[in-house]
Amino acid sequence: MSDVYPVPEAFAAQANVTAADYERDYAESVRDPDAFWGRIAQRLEWSRPPTRIRDVSFDREDFRIRWFADGELNASVNCLDRHLATRGDKTALIWEPDDPAAEPKHVSYRELHARVCKLANALRSLGVKKGDRVTIYLPMIVEAAVAMLACARVGAIHSVVFGGFAPNSIADRVADCGSKLIITADEGLRGGRKVPLKANVDAALKMPGTQSVETVLVVRHTGAAVDMQMPRDRWYDAVADGQPGECEPERMNAEDPLFILYTSGSTGKPKGVLHTTGGYLLYAAYTHEAVFDLREDDIYWCTADVGWVTGHSYIVYGPLANGATSLVFEGVPNYPDYSRFWNVVDRHKVTIFYTAPTAIRALMREGAEPVKKTSRASLRLLGSVGEPINPEAWRWYHEVVGDGRCPVVDTWWQTETGGILISPLPGAVDLKPGSATLPFFGVQPALVDAEGKLLEGAAEGNLVILDSWPGQMRTVHGDHQRFIDTYFKTYPGMYFTGDGCRRDEDGYYWITGRVDDVINVSGHRIGTAEVESALVSHPKVAEAAVVGFPHDIKGQGIYAYVTLVAGEVESDELLKELVAHVRKEIGPIASPDFLQWAPGLPKTRSGKIMRRILRKIAENAPDQLGDTSTLADPSVVESLVKNRRDA
Numbered sequence: 001m002s003d004v005y006p007v008p009e010a011f012a013a014q015a016n017v018t019a020a021d022y023e024r025d026y027a028e029s030v031r032d033p034d035a036f037w038g039r040i041a042q043r044l045e046w047s048r049p050p051t052r053i054r055d056v057s058f059d060r061e062d063f064r065i066r067w068f069a070d071g072e073l074n075a076s077v078n079c080l081d082r083h084l085a086t087r088g089d090k091t092a093l094i095w096e097p098d099d100p101a102a103e104p105k106h107v108s109y110r111e112l113h114a115r116v117c118k119l120a121n122a123l124r125s126l127g128v129k130k131g132d133r134v135t136i137y138l139p140m141i142v143e144a145a146v147a148m149l150a151c152a153r154v155g156a157i158h159s160v161v162f163g164g165f166a167p168n169s170i171a172d173r174v175a176d177c178g179s180k181l182i183i184t185a186d187e188g189l190r191g192g193r194k195v196p197l198k199a200n201v202d203a204a205l206k207m208p209g210t211q212s213v214e215t216v217l218v219v220r221h222t223g224a225a226v227d228m229q230m231p232r233d234r235w236y237d238a239v240a241d242g243q244p245g246e247c248e249p250e251r252m253n254a255e256d257p258l259f260i261l262y263t264s265g266s267t268g269k270p271k272g273v274l275h276t277t278g279g280y281l282l283y284a285a286y287t288h289e290a291v292f293d294l295r296e297d298d299i300y301w302c303t304a305d306v307g308w309v310t311g312h313s314y315i316v317y318g319p320l321a322n323g324a325t326s327l328v329f330e331g332v333p334n335y336p337d338y339s340r341f342w343n344v345v346d347r348h349k350v351t352i353f354y355t356a357p358t359a360i361r362a363l364m365r366e367g368a369e370p371v372k373k374t375s376r377a378s379l380r381l382l383g384s385v386g387e388p389i390n391p392e393a394w395r396w397y398h399e400v401v402g403d404g405r406c407p408v409v410d411t412w413w414q415t416e417t418g419g420i421l422i423s424p425l426p427g428a429v430d431l432k433p434g435s436a437t438l439p440f441f442g443v444q445p446a447l448v449d450a451e452g453k454l455l456e457g458a459a460e461g462n463l464v465i466l467d468s469w470p471g472q473m474r475t476v477h478g479d480h481q482r483f484i485d486t487y488f489k490t491y492p493g494m495y496f497t498g499d500g501c502r503r504d505e506d507g508y509y510w511i512t513g514r515v516d517d518v519i520n521v522s523g524h525r526i527g528t529a530e531v532e533s534a535l536v537s538h539p540k541v542a543e544a545a546v547v548g549f550p551h552d553i554k555g556q557g558i559y560a561y562v563t564l565v566a567g568e569v570e571s572d573e574l575l576k577e578l579v580a581h582v583r584k585e586i587g588p589i590a591s592p593d594f595l596q597w598a599p600g601l602p603k604t605r606s607g608k609i610m611r612r613i614l615r616k617i618a619e620n621a622p623d624q625l626g627d628t629s630t631l632a633d634p635s636v637v638e639s640l641v642k643n644r645r646d647a
Ligand code: ATP
Pocket: 263, 264, 265, 266, 267, 268, 269, 270, 271, 384, 385, 386, 387, 388, 389, 410, 411, 412, 413, 414, 415, 416, 436, 497, 498, 499, 511, 513, 514, 606, 608
């Protein structure tokens, strides 16, 4: 039943990677990873080129993951200095402000280099040394990228905390990694609303466990008056502006940590994922070039926040290591109206656009008109990341946003993986809506059953990765045992992703949702993604979330939460119609036992549906919601609990 979108001929003719390249290089990459990655590693600038390439064992007795272990490099040199001779005047970052009436900014590679060096010198003058942790709590402004790269320049390990988090969450993350310094701003601005960033930091630093922080650097952004506590608090411009615009980079070993980043917390308490310098940077850069078919004159825009791994790998490190022009957007998709994304695309002539299904569904809910009144003629490639994209949303993205012209790369990966693992290469792989398609070079996905038996051919099971890739995380900060237990214990000798997946007869991978979310109805395993996509394919449904609940006869029943398209009215008839619709699309086994209207769904701050919370509501156990600190809008939960349908 799945349709195929072949690679457009014109696209294939100019692509970085063709179908023949993919086939040949993929085969080499898994047959001889040392030769393959040794060659790819030459795309970085090493102060000492690696002679050792891959040194990996997933065996619990002899566990190690090391890439390029004798190589030395600095990530900021690779993102900046290396480009100065040939791309000094090229725009590295375009900043699009929250307020569309305010002036966008263009920052050249030369200017970015100078700004990073100044801040790096300032950090050194404040006593920040190689290995120290620095927390970055900033809005989507140029200084966020500057701060990350300045840390990299002096060898400090950054921990970016999403600017939408509250004091509690900042304090947890600061305490977990023992930050010495925090870089924040007076205020953030999102959708016309002010976010009191500095005040949030002040509140966080009153909480226990945060006494490691010696200095808070404050960027003047909105110009609001904030409380400065001397000598702890310093204005960013006062310490950075007077510094020299050159700064000797710290020589880093490839395996020295680059950053710690906490996962988005869909499944529980966030984990402090640690990535290292050489493998991570290489993998982010190489995937960015191949998956987005990058060309020198592209204007590339990833709408993620730098607080998530997508922002790290595909706004900052990947694009800048490739000398690309990367757009940093301060705002939100629906401010001042639902045309904002497309107005920004037109304003800056964006060619590559990368966003999340949650945004696509939210825009789809408002219909085609806000899209169609913009041009979008500059676009040539679209991307998706973060959750399974429902085929309905995929088609809308392809047809309405891309006018049927632009391939859609559905990129599957995780904070833990550092970069994209499964995705089409747009000039090489035919697309199927809803499928992340095929593995990237060097990546060996496999499906296993509950006992860990490898499944062959077309099958459905738990997604594992059989061997390492350079961008793989190296540890959970401060808890190496948790790293091994979480990812290598369930299926010994394999990296367990936690996601369920189906592989079709063409070898294409379809993520079916998180393994913990799989519903077992009378012995049939049903992925949440499939039922949700069936619901979303109904013209009146904008978004749906499906969970299991204990059922006397079937073992588990299906409980669905449904958000309607703007302007549609909830009714008992529609409810019956939707149940019948799922029955028709998938079969009676998948028809929901209960369906609840949900004007909003509980989501992480990165926009992912938190099914574990919906499961507790369906089970009528609202007192067991677990860690809710990463919820974007806790009030959604209260209203769902109140309107729960009695199971
Ligand atoms: P936590 O690990 O704390 O529960 P999280 O898993 O949401 O949080 P991330 O690393 O941001 O944190 O998300 C990775 C997960 O997102 C993947 O494991 C997968 O479930 C989902 N995901 C990401 N991209 C895709 C995609 N293209 N298709 C399907 N699922 C995706």
